[in-house]
Amino acid sequence: MxxxxxxxxxxxxxxxxxxxxxxxxxxxxxxxxxxxxxxxxxxxxxxxxRLDLSGIGVNDAGGLRIGALVTNSDCAADDRVRRDYPVLSRAILAGASGQLRNKATTGGNLCQRTRCYYFYDTAMPCNKREPGSGCQALHGFNRIHAILGASDACIATYPGDMAVAMTALDAQIEIEGADGKTRLVPIEEFHLLPGDHPEKDNILTAGDLITAVILPPPVEGKQIYRKVRDRASYAFALCSVAAIVKMDGKTISSVALAFGGLAHKPWRDPDVAALLVGEKPSMDLFGRAADQLLAEAKGYGSNDFKIPLTRRVLISVLKEATDQGASA
Missing domain, CATH: 3.30.43.10 (Uridine Diphospho-n-acetylenolpyruvylglucosamine Reductase, domain 2)
Incomplete structure (x- = not known):
């Protein structure tokens, strides 16, 4: 060091x-x-x-304000989070280990960096670590890497679970800047796709301080977090799905979906939700939703399996969320 x-x-x-x-x-x-x-x-x-960034409280809109220094364990265990935002509690508990969750913070979790093997190995070229050096993962071992939103400069994935659930919940990130002003950023705009500059993970600039995450008022519907990984614990997602689905009789009335393990950021495709809303659940409908999600998916060899895997996971989650069955 x-x-x-x-x-x-x-x-x-x-x-x-x-x-x-x-x-x-x-x-x-x-x-x-x-x-x-x-x-x-x-x-x-x-x-x-030592900053005053701890605590979870009700915000003016009736949602929750989660301080940036709230630990992952405390957030997942909070009665209001468990009752009103169970997808968030489940996502947090699916990540890391109990010891790490006791120490990891809400703000830090949002800013964690990729677990790409080549990013961690300083003997290997990596555009994220050293811009312009190349991306070894493109033609190397890329089992955990992106199938959506990648570029020739980087195919790394965002490794977190918490942010995937927060994306489905339409959370906002409260940031205090170097000018002393506070701004709210939708979580969908916080993380960045790699493009030609994969060294930039998010929109934060010098001095920017995450102060809280703002959750909207509780939403109705069944909330599910499904994580598929190589081990039952302490492993990063090959594919994860955060889903909030509300039924009106036999029809799907609202859908929020976010995906982890597939891209450089928590992935959200509004066209998938739009395809589902107003329809009666069916295997054909779920298959078309998966087709929409994966229309531009691209494997790089070792991770080709992620495309059919993601399809099966999404269909399984939608079946469970619409009471059509718990597995596919």
Whole structure:
């Protein structure tokens, strides 16, 4: 690990002022691993654990405001989250281990970086780690890599579960900038696709501090989080689906879907939901929804299996959500 300086911030203004040429640290569950491997080598860390960014409370719209320093364990265990946003609680509990969830924070979880093998191996070319060096995963072992939204510069995936559920819930991220102003960013706009600049994971700029995640008022419908992975625990998604589906009699009246393990960000295709709304559940309908989702999917060899896998997982989730059966 390369030498670095460390400072504790006393308040938000102090943190933002120091972070102009530094990196924030809270739980450190991802950052410290990357520093040990010298994938990231910040000159300075600013510890934000003393800031007033903890706690979960009801916001003015009747939803929840989850502070950026709320741990994953506390968020998943909160009675209001479990009752009104079970898809979020289930997604969080599907990630990492109990020990890591006890330390990992809401804000940090949103900013975690890809688990691409080549990103972590400094002996290999990686455009995300070293822009312009190439993408070894394109023609290497790419079992966990993207089938949607990738580019020739990068086929890495976003590894988180929490953000997938928050995407289905239409969450907003509260950010305080270097100018002292606070803005709300829809979570769909927070993470970025790789394009020609995969080194940029999200929209944050120097000094930007995530202060909270804002959830809308509770929504009606059955909420499901389904995660398919190589191991039953402590493994990243090959494919995950966060679904909120409401039925009106025998007809689907509303649908929110988000997908993990498929792209450089939590993936959402509004055309899939639009295809389902107003229709009666059927295998034909679910198959057409999967066709829509995967119309531009592309495998890179080792991950070709993700395309039929995603199809089966989506159909299975839709069957369960519409009471047509729990498995496909």
């Amino acid at each position: 390369k030498p670095f300086t460390y400072a504790r911030a006393n308040d938000r203004a102090d943190a933002i002022a120091q972070a102009a040429d530094a990196t924030y640290i809270a739980g450190g569950t991802n950052l410290l691993d990357l520093m040990k491997l010298e994938v990231m080598a910040p000159d300075k860390l600013v510890d934000i654990n």
